[in-house]
């Protein structure tokens with residue numbers, strides 16, 4: 187099974203992707219996480235990417251496609267994979283099609299996390315991330331047991347540089363200008379499944395569970411959508 191999680195910043199893609207990847211033993215590829223690792227390690231890619239991520243712009247397609255290709259080529263993705271934050275532009279979507287085709291693989295579904303801008307700004311202003319393991323929290327909706335400390339590994343929680351309100355607004359503009367067109371791209375291919383990502387974390391998780399289970403049950407994609415999600 188190969189899935190894409192698509193949607194605006196702060197829609198909850200990462201929160202749900204980590205759960206689904208673990209539960210279904212899918213190889214998890216999150217380009218944003220990989221860029222942050224590269225920036226923290228001071229690699230050449232990280233140095234090139236930093237100015238873009240800090241300002242909320244997209245990293246240029248050639249750099250990100252190269253990064254994604256490397257990640258996809260690593261052992262582990264043969265059995266199934268979940269792509270979070272890639273593709274984000276039409277050239278990236280076309281590159282993904284080519285890469286999968288070369289490996290004789292296809293996408294099973296693209297989950298569109300639909301949520302309004304106000305919710306995004308609210309969610310991202312309260313997001314905290316573990317510096318050590320990358321686990322994500324929210325000061326209200328998913329609070330750690332101890333403030334500032336990761337439940338999973340005890341690492342320090344911090345606020346991402348690109349979660350400042352002005353940068354979030356820019357990321358939303360960039361999403362509309364460069365990524366939203368992918369909804370039509372995948373709708374035309376019969377792959378787009380809308381998830382009402384404005385609901386609470388557990389409810390969104392349940393909708394995804396149902397929708398992904400339905401894919402397994404109906405590999406010809408004729409599975410009917412459950413409440414809160416619809417195939418578009």
Ligand code: AP5
Nearest residue numbers: 195196197198199200201217218239245271309313324387
């Ligand atoms: P990336 O890290 O991918 O950021 P993003 O797509 O903007 O997504 P986020 O991580 O901000 O949000 P999310 O949807 O994962 O939400 P989360 O689950 O954390 O990319 C960062 C940057 O890297 C980009 O701006 C770009 O510069 C670059 N980049 C990455 N990929 C690229 C590409 N392919 N091409 C070019 N450039 C690329 O949830 C957010 C918060 O809300 C958390 O606090 C969470 O606890 C909370 N929350 C989650 N769900 C709910 C809910 N249902 N109700 C209430 N709170 C919730």
